[in-house]
Amino acid sequence: DIQMTQSPSSLSASIGDRVTISCRASQSISSYLNWYQQKPGKAPKVLIYAASSLQSGVPSRFSGSGSGTDFTLTISSLQPEDFANYYCQQTYSTPITFGQGTRLEI
């Protein structure tokens, strides 16, 4: 199985900050990497697919980069509604696996 490791596990930030979350795969996954946002009591929502493609309707302050084993999710200027949990996911091979999550809090 491909292991996905996110860092940090939690992050404190302020409105307007630039934030970066990292995700590392245990082997190369090309660009088969997605990012999700999850708020308490809600289902996850896709933000970025294929490592760097912005899902329709997602604000442009979200961006993704990377390929192979190292990936990054960047939020350019934090807004109040961005405080949530974030997960990376690899779809290179089954079993599909997720990172352990990053909790973004004030």
Next chain:
Amino acid sequence: QEQLAQSGAEVKEPGASVKVSCTASGYTFASYFMHWVRQAPGQGLEWMGIINPRGGRTTYAQKFQGRVTMTRDTSTSTVYMELSSLRSEDTAVYYCARADSRGLENWFDPWGQGTLVTVSS
């Protein structure tokens, strides 16, 4: 609007089975694979398996092999996930999520609202 609507919360005793439904609307049901993902309280996301609604073919995560069965009913655009021999560790929110794709790359969108399954005696 593409939506997935799941069945309601369940409480089951250890050793029992649970069957969760997921009804699709707003798109052609048979054209998209469907995944199941679960999330234990306060924990991360765990992939359980995938079903092809067109032919019913399934692939399960090894962890759930022998305990999970995914089926579909094309007449009602519904997929089902049945988990047997329940134990307390199966207490979780269970989600269905459609497989969206571009070429070989794929992601999960949309997701159902989740179904809480509680296993308790």
